[in-house]
Amino acid sequence: MSNPNIRVGVDIGGTFTDVALQHPGGLSTGKVLTNYSQPEQAILDGILKAAETAGIPLTDIGQVIHGTTLVTNALIERRGAKLAFITTEGFRDVVEMRSENRFEQYDLNLTLPTPLVARKDRFTMNERVAADGSVLLALDPTEVDAMVQTILDGGYEAVAVGFMHAYANPAHEQMVAEALRKAAPDLSISISSVISPQMREFERFNTVIANAYVQPQVADYLGRLVARLRDEGISAPVFMMHSGGGLISVETASAEPVRLLESGPAGGAIFAADFAMAHGIDKVLSFDMGGTTAKICLIEDGTPKTANTFEVARTYRFKKGSGMPVSTPVVEMVEIGAGGGSIASIDAMGRIQVGPRSAASEPGPACYQRGGEEPTVTDSNLTLGRLDAENFAGGAIPLSVDLAHGAISSRLGEKLGMDPSQAAFGVTEMVDENMANAARVHTVENGRDIEHFTMIAFGGGAPLHACRLCEKLGIEALIIPPGAGVGSAIGFLKAPFSYEASRGLFQRLDAFDAGTVNAALQELEAEARAFVSEGAGDAETTTRLTAHMRYSGQGWEIPVVLPYRSFTDSDHTALLAAFEEAYRTLFGRVIDDLAVEVTNWSLTVASVLPEVPKAGRHLTGLPLGGGKTREFFDAAQRQTVTAREVERSTMTPGVIVEGPAVVVENETSTIVTSAYSVIGQGDGSLLLLRKGAEQ
Structure with a gap:
């Protein structure tokens, strides 16, 4: 029989699927490679791994909370339903004309993003509602019947309806939707007055189109997931993390999948906010780096910054304005293609560039020994000694130093006249500088001074890079929470409905x-x-x-x-x-x-969630004795150093280790550069402080 106190959070990322199982005995985690053809299989594999570790039968699980990149990936890769869009006469081309913004004003060959719906699949109707909701031109029922027949004849899988000013009066949209449902009960139908009842037709039309485009696929996936869970004996209710930082039912998620756009990163922001409150910190910069992307979010007074618009699938060097704006509640963050699987290359000017292309989980970085041949950030970290080849992901994924060296040397080093270590350092410095620039811009755009913030870093890649990122940003304090490698999945368990x-x-x-x-x-x-x-x-x-x-x-x-x-x-x-x-x-x-x-x-x-217990905060401590050492390249000193290697379990409250050091655990490793010290905290967190800084 299921136990409501046993809950599991599952986050599907571009490279890894993370699982966090909360039970009366504590927290058990699992990390497996994402299965692109059957994502639900990776979920089951991860849950089974965590449940075996905890010694808990699957039938005891009382709640499943899930976040997914399925919606974002479907929009980026243009893998959606055959879609028709119905709008007001004269506004057929709004989604193609976009706004007057020219996101790259000096590019004479600038190409605007292609709409999700081709012009031949965009239809218009003679109707008009004013901004105050009054009907200027009534919708003719005969025209509605003709439009229904057009949709049926076209063999469409989904229909989006977006009329002018429908947010003020949805009657015309509702009339069309009712006629379509009556004629084709299985047809997926989305109307803008439900999905995005807000001003601005471009954003509103984009949002309802995006929702309709992915709705059949998401509904099918969630249906398969629930069925597979039931087959394995997990009869618990399934809830989804939405991009605004809360939980919704599977049924709501199936009807409004556009709300899932940033569901995984939103869980990470909730995770960081929880620890910000535990440590009594009112200004936090959360840094989430996984295998494919890095996300940065401002958290003030324990609350992540939110917005009501979001831009997905940017097509021009991640520039603002080059993607598809959608109007949906979202935790506001900056996201760049900088993860462990991000591929490094040399551009036309002979410079090292990192991302946005990623090796993901298939085939993965070269060192994964799964067929990858291009150098990635993970290959670079392994080359620099920041990763242990025998204990990556708790030993589940053995890494090959030789393959990492080979990929870096053949694709980067030989072309630049550098040995593998120099080229690897160039890769990590480039990705760290990209993330630092993104963080600077994000804080300035929000009227904040970044040096007054504390960083909270999580995700499999963030603890490897966070200390160097703090050096670049002038941040003096950094927290690595327990379970950082699966932070977003843990965040799901801390989110409200x-x-x-x-x-x-x-x-x-x-x-x-x-x-x-x-x-x-x-x-x-x-x-x-x-x-x-x-x-x-x-x-x-x-x-x-x-x-x-x-x-x-x-x-x-x-x-x-x-x-x-x-x-x-x-x-x-x-x-x-x-x-x-x-x-x-x-x-x-x-x-x-x-x-x-x-x-x-x-x-x-x-x-309302339970009050977050305060963490025992330690700013000084007693040195940790003994332990072994290993060498890694310390970016602060620009040379290879001999560093302490300590197990995270030994970093008990008040224990301090001077950098350079490496704190190792199953899901990740924390690099402590020579400019910082690390102190164990009462809640199991690691607090990294710049040496000589006043706290």
Whole structure:
């Protein structure tokens, strides 16, 4: 019989599938290579591995929480359903015309990303709703019937419907959806007034198209996963991590898969936020580096920064504006193609470049001995002595130093006149500098000074690179939590059930209509609570309200968090004050005598989690005696050094080891450069402090 206290979190990444099993005796983890043809098989393999370690039968598992890159990968690789898009007459080409933004203004041969739906599959109807929801041109039922027949004749697997201003009045979209469902009950149908009921047709249309494009595939995958779990005796309910940092049911995820875009990285941000609260740190930079990508997120006062838009599948050197913008709640982070499997190459100017291409798990880095021939970051770390060839992934994946040397030498070293160690150092320095630049830009864009932050690093690759990254960024303190190698999977177990409902409702503050706003917020709260109750039942919840506001004439708004209550018409002054405070934080000033307007409202209902226990924090300690040594290349000294090698289990609270050192465990290794010391903490974390820094 299943036990509700036994929960398992599963994160499918581009290279590894991570499993974290929480049980009364503690936490057991597993890490297996991702199976691209049958991802559910890797999940079962990982769960079985963790359950065997814990000595727990699979039938005892009471809850499964899953995060996946399936949606992101399907959009990037254009592996989705045969899709039709229905929109308002005259707006057929919105998704192709995009916005006026030219993401690379000096490239005369600039090519815009190709829409998910070809023009021949985009259809229009004679209807029009105004921005205030009034019907300017009613939809003719005869035209609806003709459109249904067109869709049936086209053999489409999915349909997206996006009419102008449907967020203000969804009646026309609902009419088309009902007619399609009546004629073809098995057809996948997504309407923008449900998937993204917000202003801006380009983003709204993109979002509903993306949802419809992946919906059949995601629904099929989740159905197979649940069935396989049942076959193995796991009858527990399955929940999904959504990109906003909470849990939703499998049914909701199947209907709105666009909410899963960043589900894995969101779990990592929750994981880091939990440790930020445990250590009483209010300014944290989370650094998640896996086998394929690296993700950086700002966490302040224990809460990851969130946004209501996200750009997926950037096509031009990861430049902002070159991808597909979607309007969905998301933990805001910067993501670059810099993971352990990222491939190193030489560009036309003779420079080492790393990523965004990845060797992933098939065939993997050269040192994996699975057929990979191109040099990767993992090959470079092995060459530099930062990885133990015999104990990688707890010994489950033996590494070949010779194959790593061969790949680096043939593809990089010989062309640059360098020996393998020099070329490997060039690879790691390049990837570290790329990540440092991304972190600098991310913090500056949010009006923050990065040197005032503490880094929390996790993922299989982050502990190898985090110390060097802190050196480059001027960060003096770094935390490596226990279970860092499977951090996102553990984060799933710490996430609340939550749902964010949003609504486009344009108003200027000088004409603030409290009655209209209150009515809309009540509807949003009812919608959000209905979804949260699917998993949390009658559990205590919290409600967070965000107004998206801007100065009149500006192109984009900023999120302004407000207390959730019933508004009155006189509250426009309080809203203005809150907006100016948020605007000043971001831009350092406000603009006098310019009207302010609200474009969208977002309301999040989340279950209340137990209070995070405070960690016993140690800033000084007693040196650890004994132990063995090994050599690795220390980037701080630009030379190979003899370093202490210590088992993580020996880093008990208050124990200190001076760098250079390597702290080893099954899922990863932590490199401590000569500029830092490492101290064991009360909660099992490692605290790395810059030598001589005041704390």
